[in-house]
Amino acid sequence: MNQVLSSLGFGIVTASILLPAAIGFTLQFSATNVLNIGFGSQMTLAAFIGYVCTSHGVGLWYALLLAGVFGGVTSLLLNRFLLTPFMRRGTTFFGMIVITIALSLVLEYTIEAIWGPQSVFYPLSTGGTVHLGSMSFTGEQLVIIGIGVALALATHALLRYTRTGKAMRAVAGNAPLARASGVPAQRIVDLAWMLSGFMGGAAGVMLGISLSSVSFTMGDTLLVEIIAAAVLGGVGQVYGAMLGSVVIGVLLEESAIVLSGAYAPISAFAVLIIVLLIRPTGLFAGTAKAKGVAA
Amino acid sequence: MSYYFTVMAMYILIGIIAAWGLNLQFGETGVLNFAYVLFVAAGAYTTAVLTLGHPSASGTQQYFWGAHLPFPIPWIVSMAVGAVLGVAVGLVSLRRLRGDYQAMVMLVVSLIATYLVSANVGFLNGETGLALIPQPFGNLHLSELNYRWFFVAVTAVVTLLVFEVMRRITGSPLGRVLRAVRENEAAAVALGTNVVKMRLLTMAVGGAVAALSGAIEVQFIGAWAPAGWTYPETFGLFAAVLVGGRGNLGGVALGAFLVQGLFLEGTVLLPSIGNPDLVGAVQWITMGVMIMLFMWFRPRGVLPERRRRFTTEARTRLPLLLVRAQRDARG
Numbered sequence: 001m002n003q004v005l006s007s008l009g010f011g012i013v014t015a016s017i018l019l020p021a022a023i024g025f026t027l028q029f030s031a032t033n034v035l036n037i038g039f040g041s042q043m044t045l046a047a048f049i050g051y052v053c054t055s056h057g058v059g060l061w062y063a064l065l066l067a068g069v070f071g072g073v074t075s076l077l078l079n080r081f082l083l084t085p086f087m088r089r090g091t092t093f094f095g096m097i098v099i100t101i102a103l104s105l106v107l108e109y110t111i112e113a114i115w116g117p118q119s120v121f122y123p124l125s126t127g128g129t130v131h132l133g134s135m136s137f138t139g140e141q142l143v144i145i146g147i148g149v150a151l152a153l154a155t156h157a158l159l160r161y162t163r164t165g166k167a168m169r170a171v172a173g174n175a176p177l178a179r180a181s182g183v184p185a186q187r188i189v190d191l192a193w194m195l196s197g198f199m200g201g202a203a204g205v206m207l208g209i210s211l212s213s214v215s216f217t218m219g220d221t222l223l224v225e226i227i228a229a230a231v232l233g234g235v236g237q238v239y240g241a242m243l244g245s246v247v248i249g250v251l252l253e254e255s256a257i258v259l260s261g262a263y264a265p266i267s268a269f270a271v272l273i274i275v276l277l278i279r280p281t282g283l284f285a286g287t288a289k290a291k292g293v294a295a
Numbered sequence: 296m297s298y299y300f301t302v303m304a305m306y307i308l309i310g311i312i313a314a315w316g317l318n319l320q321f322g323e324t325g326v327l328n329f330a331y332v333l334f335v336a337a338g339a340y341t342t343a344v345l346t347l348g349h350p351s352a353s354g355t356q357q358y359f360w361g362a363h364l365p366f367p368i369p370w371i372v373s374m375a376v377g378a379v380l381g382v383a384v385g386l387v388s389l390r391r392l393r394g395d396y397q398a399m400v401m402l403v404v405s406l407i408a409t410y411l412v413s414a415n416v417g418f419l420n421g422e423t424g425l426a427l428i429p430q431p432f433g434n435l436h437l438s439e440l441n442y443r444w445f446f447v448a449v450t451a452v453v454t455l456l457v458f459e460v461m462r463r464i465t466g467s468p469l470g471r472v473l474r475a476v477r478e479n480e481a482a483a484v485a486l487g488t489n490v491v492k493m494r495l496l497t498m499a500v501g502g503a504v505a506a507l508s509g510a511i512e513v514q515f516i517g518a519w520a521p522a523g524w525t526y527p528e529t530f531g532l533f534a535a536v537l538v539g540g541r542g543n544l545g546g547v548a549l550g551a552f553l554v555q556g557l558f559l560e561g562t563v564l565l566p567s568i569g570n571p572d573l574v575g576a577v578q579w580i581t582m583g584v585m586i587m588l589f590m591w592f593r594p595r596g597v598l599p600e601r602r603r604r605f606t607t608e609a610r611t612r613l614p615l616l617l618v619r620a621q622r623d624a625r626g
Binding site: 092095220224263 | 388
């Protein structure tokens with residue numbers, strides 16, 4: 001029982017990292033209908049930018065903020081100058097996913113070319129741990145949980161209570177109709193990509209802090225977990241992605257008790273396969289059905 | 296030097312076989328199999344365990360089971376394994392999902408498979424991989440170089456066989472149905488095609504061809520490890536198909552020659568600059584950029600798919616109907 005509880009602690013940390021990542025991935029998809037495989041590599045790149053900041057003496061949490069901003073700007077530029085032109089040319093869904101994967105290759109190996117194949121390390125404080133029952137957290141982990149939850153709540157507030165959020169939901173639901181009703185769709189799409197890039201960048205640094213190191217292939221494993229979370233919740237559904245992240249995050253850590261540590265990522269994969277076999281639209285089926293992604 | 300030419304020739308021929316298998320799935324049918332290299336690996340591992348013999352006999356290497364079978368059998372079994380695996384992966388990912396979503400799931404399958412095999416040492420010797428895989432034509436007693444040229448000749452014959460199979464499939468009514476699935480799924484369904492069945496068929500055939508290329512490769516180089524079949528390898532083959540011209544067998548062969556032969560293997564001849572990882576990294580970056588450039592400037596490749604002409608009235612009916620259905624769907 002103790003073990004289950006202490007793993008739950010790790011699970012909450014992992015879930016808090018997955019939260020912004022999966023929300024970002026889903027926001028991009030619902031705004032432009034592109035499944036961006038390059039998302040994992042964008043996160044890794046931001047995590048390395050965070051590393052560069054810390055190695056120049058910037059504090060860890062400022063580095064996280066800077067990496068998030070970097071992620072947001074690159075994400076915006078990538079959509080504006082790479083993906084949108086291809087979409088305008090009438091490149092099919094097939095074509096788009098080939099482009100995003102080519103993007104993923106370019107980013108991933110640019111990171112390797114610059115920083116090499118070895119992991120780099122974040123400077124972490126060796127402060128004490130906080131105990132909550134049999135769960136124990138380091139100070140950094142508590143901040144990560146805080147950031148993850150705050151980002152999720154901020155997304156909720158944005159989408160629910162602001163005009164911009166309303167416009168974002170409108171564009172996601174039906175872009176031509178939103179445009180016809182006077183919503184500046186292009187600006188909303190830009191904003192969605194910037195936000196998702198920020199979330200991804202922040203999540204990349206959060207993962208780096210949680211693992212204490214980042215390597216150029218970090219995005220690959222992470223992408224599996226993000227996709228599992230997004231698919232479980234129903235792709236394109238922000239609240240689904242939130243729920244999916246919590247389930248996948250906790251499951252990943254809890255399954256490490258039963259399976260040996262090296263096999264833990266497989267539980268995310270197993271969830272993905274089961275969801276696809278039983279209910280490919282995910283728990284919240286709306287978007288997946290509306291966009292014809294899954295039947 | 297002559298020795299190096301055999302290596303180049305082998306990599307080019309193996310690349311061509313693999314690229315044709317992918318072309319059947321992606322070029323003809325429009326299935327984005329981002330797990331393609333997994334099937335190459337399945338063939339390679341199958342052949343490896345079927346030639347290495349019982350695990351206890353092979354010293355330090357660990358693998359779950361092994362046998363010692365003579366030449367053509369491991370290759371044939373590999374193809375069967377590739378086909379079955381193709382159907383299995385296809386059943387999970389192809390049935391109820393949109394194309395790009397299918398592709399994403401395939402990519403996840405590929406990532407996880409690499410992870411699983413690396414993590415589980417008892418299964419296929421983990422990250423170290425299998426080595427000392429026996430050569431197939433040892434009983435011919437050829438000199439080292441002659442042996443290598445003989446192996447190249449055998450592979451060339453296999454390549455021709457694969458070409459003939461591919462040519463027959465793509466030229467047949469079945470090939471037309473596959474292209475119909477690619478061009479307009481709704482129209483193909485309306486004409487009574489079982490789209491999922493067609494996709495599963497190409498998963499099986501393409502999987503078998505991929506496994507064959509892996510089987511040949513593993514016997515030539517004698518070793519196989521997870522580092523050799525990470526997901527970017529799939530995109531090396533995608534680049535070959537895209538650059539050459541999807542749907543055109545000659546074009547795909549040209550693409551495989553350029554990308555797999557000259558670009559990926561030919562760079563070994565270059566003098567090494569800086570650290571060894573840099574060359575590999577720059578290769579993959581260039582590959583990604585090249586895919587994007589081709590998608591932008593020449594999405595149909597160097598040698599585009601030929602427009603097929605059909606002479607008799609009976610033969611023109613299906614494509615005509617499809618064109619009409621397409622027009623209706625748009626209009």
